[in-house]
Amino acid sequence: MRAVLGKIIGYAVFAVTAVLIYLVWSSGVANPRSDVAEIEAPVVQISPTVPGRVISIAVTNNQAVKQGDVLFQIDPEPYQLRLEQAQAEQRAAEI
Secondary structure (H helix, E strand, C coil), X not given: CHHHHHHHHHHHHHHHXXXXXXXXXXXXXXXXXXXXXXCCCCCXXXXXXXXXXXXXXXXXXXXXXXXCCCCXXXXXXXXXXXXXXXXXXXXHHHX
């Protein structure tokens, strides 16, 4: 009698465990968690045609942009200094 009762309890524990696993799995399929979701979207890498330090970014994540929109601004100071140096060299060469 004890052996039969032990087998019945063992099978019952196994059956309850299987039912609970199924319920958890079906709940996860029906109501997926947002922290494990993946979204595929096109990612476009951008880079300037000249080197320099970026001093401002004019767009935010997921913002729609059109051709010609300003995306970021590069520090103009090194280029301004180089221009002034070239102009000074030109004036010195003309003298």
